Amino acid sequence: MDIRDKIIKILHEDARTTDAQIAIMLDIEEDEARKIRKELENSDIIKKYSVVIDSEKLDEQPVFAFIDCKVTPTKGVGYDDIAKKIYKFPEVHSLFLVSGVCDLRVVVKGKTMQDVAFFVAEKLAREEGILSVQSSFLLRTYKSDGNLIFEEPKDERLQVSP
Amino acid sequence: MKPINPFIQNMPQSGIRKFFDIVSTMEGVISLGVGEPDFVTPWPMISSAIDSMEMGKTSYTSNLGLLSLRQEISKYLVKHIGVEYNPDNEILITVGVSEAMDLLMRALICPGDEIIVLEPSYVSYKPTIEMAGGVSVVLPCYEKDGFLPDLEEMRKLITSKTKAILLNFPSNPTGCVLNKEINQKIYDLCEEKDLYIISDEIYDRLTYDKEHESILQIKGAFDRTILLNGFSKAFAMTGWRVGYACGRGDIIKSMMKIHQYTMLCAPISGQYCALEALRNCISLSDEMVEEYRQRRNLIVKGFNDIGLKCHKPQGAFYVFPSVKDFGLTSEEFCKQLLYEAKVATVPGNAFGECGEGYIRCSYATSKKKIIKAIDKIGEFVSKAK
Numbered sequence: 001m002d003i004r005d006k007i008i009k010i011l012h013e014d015a016r017t018t019d020a021q022i023a024i025m026l027d028i029e030e031d032e033a034r035k036i037r038k039e040l041e042n043s044d045i046i047k048k049y050s051v052v053i054d055s056e057k058l059d060e061q062p063v064f065a066f067i068d069c070k071v072t073p074t075k076g077v078g079y080d081d082i083a084k085k086i087y088k089f090p091e092v093h094s095l096f097l098v099s100g101v102c103d104l105r106v107v108v109k110g111k112t113m114q115d116v117a118f119f120v121a122e123k124l125a126r127e128e129g130i131l132s133v134q135s136s137f138l139l140r141t142y143k144s145d146g147n148l149i150f151e152e153p154k155d156e157r158l159q160v161s162p
Numbered sequence: 163m164k165p166i167n168p169f170i171q172n173m174p175q176s177g178i179r180k181f182f183d184i185v186s187t188m189e190g191v192i193s194l195g196v197g198e199p200d201f202v203t204p205w206p207m208i209s210s211a212i213d214s215m216e217m218g219k220t221s222y223t224s225n226l227g228l229l230s231l232r233q234e235i236s237k238y239l240v241k242h243i244g245v246e247y248n249p250d251n252e253i254l255i256t257v258g259v260s261e262a263m264d265l266l267m268r269a270l271i272c273p274g275d276e277i278i279v280l281e282p283s284y285v286s287y288k289p290t291i292e293m294a295g296g297v298s299v300v301l302p303c304y305e306k307d308g309f310l311p312d313l314e315e316m317r318k319l320i321t322s323k324t325k326a327i328l329l330n331f332p333s334n335p336t337g338c339v340l341n342k343e344i345n346q347k348i349y350d351l352c353e354e355k356d357l358y359i360i361s362d363e364i365y366d367r368l369t370y371d372k373e374h375e376s377i378l379q380i381k382g383a384f385d386r387t388i389l390l391n392g393f394s395k396a397f398a399m400t401g402w403r404v405g406y407a408c409g410r411g412d413i414i415k416s417m418m419k420i421h422q423y424t425m426l427c428a429p430i431s432g433q434y435c436a437l438e439a440l441r442n443c444i445s446l447s448d449e450m451v452e453e454y455r456q457r458r459n460l461i462v463k464g465f466n467d468i469g470l471k472c473h474k475p476q477g478a479f480y481v482f483p484s485v486k487d488f489g490l491t492s493e494e495f496c497k498q499l500l501y502e503a504k505v506a507t508v509p510g511n512a513f514g515e516c517g518e519g520y521i522r523c524s525y526a527t528s529k530k531k532i533i534k535a536i537d538k539i540g541e542f543v544s545k546a547k
């Protein structure tokens with residue numbers, strides 16, 4: 001692993017790790033750690049720093065659904081045109097072009113199931129080019145973006161051992 | 163009723179056990195006292211072991227262990243330290259290094275034979291030697307020498323009864339490693355005095371600044387050295403209980419006899435897990451090593467910054483800072499640290515008298531916890547000074 005990859009991994013695990021801490025961990029100067037981090041940010045490899053939320057612990061829990069859409073690609077621009085139309089909706093949390101039976105996988109976020117259902121039926125399904133939609137509501141997240149959500153593994157080791 | 167064996171009854175309890183008993187009554191402790199990886203065994207290895215069970219591989223194996231595993235170990239050692247053992251008769255798969263050490267002591271020691279042990283040392287060596295009828299002779303190693311042995315002092319300890327010198331590098335608890343120059347000197351002395359060399363290299367992959375240097379790389383060392391190693395540390399496999407011993411055919415044969423009557427074989431699922439480790443998971447071990455390296459850097463800097471003087475160990479996953487400035491014994495320091503800051507460490511004297519004045523802190527725990535522990539220890543020492 002080169003030093004850039006190591007920094008990415010460290011920040012991926014804890015985005016609040018400071019340049020000084022990175023420098024200590026990797027045995028480099030703080031200036032160098034800062035420089036590499038800035039480069040990663042400026043070149044858009046690190047697009048932003050985010051937080052991982054266990055939404056089950058929130059008072060108001062958002063509802064997520066995965067909507068798999070079959071679409072007709074437009075001439076010349078393929079799927080990009082329709083994708084751009086879809087991701088502009090604030091309800092769309094993420095959007096992927098996928099292989100297989102469906103073409104676009106839309107992750108929709110709403111306050112209630114009704115909100116999501118309304119969005120899918122009244123807006124998404126009515127977009128031009130959408131041939132069919134199949135919705136699955138998210139019930140529980142176990143792991144997301146490499147982070148375990150549902151349950152932190154417990155440290156089962158003896159607390160003091162040889 | 164007739165008394166049970168008083169020799170065993172009178173054997174002192176390990177200093178680690180004492181601390182374990184205190185810690186286990188407390189809640190919310192951050193532990194730097196753990197001598198095993200915090201990683202779970204890498205999934206491909208677990209999965210491979212599950213496959214083996216599903217295929218009904220649940221029997222005893224050959225006493226020596228699975229031939230395929232011995233062959234992989236042989237190949238691995240050629241690549242890793244450039245020494246070739248014959249998988250047919252020079253490698254024995256054991257229930258961890260723990261069993262390998264016990265077998266070797268029993269195979270090697272005639273009543274009253276002396277084994278030189280370098281302290282601070284792993285807690286099991288002395289009892290294992292003594293239960294095998296041997297006498298452990300302590301060579302204290304000091305911080306001023308980087309906890310490496312002083313060869314002149316070693317020479318002075320050798321008598322007509324001395325049978326072997328026991329080495330453990332990278333070391334538990336100091337984390338220090340040997341180099342070619344000292345290896346050569348130790349070997350020369352053992353050659354001159356006709357001594358065996360027992361080398362527990364269980365932390366061999368966990369080196370951070372340079373490649374592991376084994377005493378077996380010294381020309382001529384093969385015949386008088388027994389290598390003990392295992393999968394517990396570098397592959398996060400402590401609970402699977404797989405290790406191995408490599409050495410001259412006649413030594414392995416003797417160890418095998420005891421193993422055959424007392425253990426039969428190492429657990430088969432663990433052996434399959436270890437097989438997958440060597441075949442396909444070296445890179446996963448390397449990833450863990452990189453993580454330990456980063457944590458080591460973090461803890462060494464953190465400790466020195468808060469006034470807990472500590473050298474930068476080059477291997478294993480322990481730091482061994484001095485607490486001599488605080489006017490407390492190691493045990494008092496660790497107890498107060500535990501009660502007041504809720505951080506568990508192990509007093510250095512658990513590893514031998516010359517460990518007094520030090521504490522062992524394991525960094526086989528997450529960076530988050532390490533950072534938290536450094537903060538808490540920092541608060542504690544600023545009050546204690």
Ligand SMILES: Cc1ncc(COP(=O)(O)O)c(C=O)c1O
Pocket residue numbers: 162197257258259260261284330334362364391392393394400403404405
């Ligand atoms: C130096 C040393 N040798 C041997 C062992 C035991 O290892 P195993 O799990 O292979 O029995 C340990 C475990 O802590 C150790 O630190």
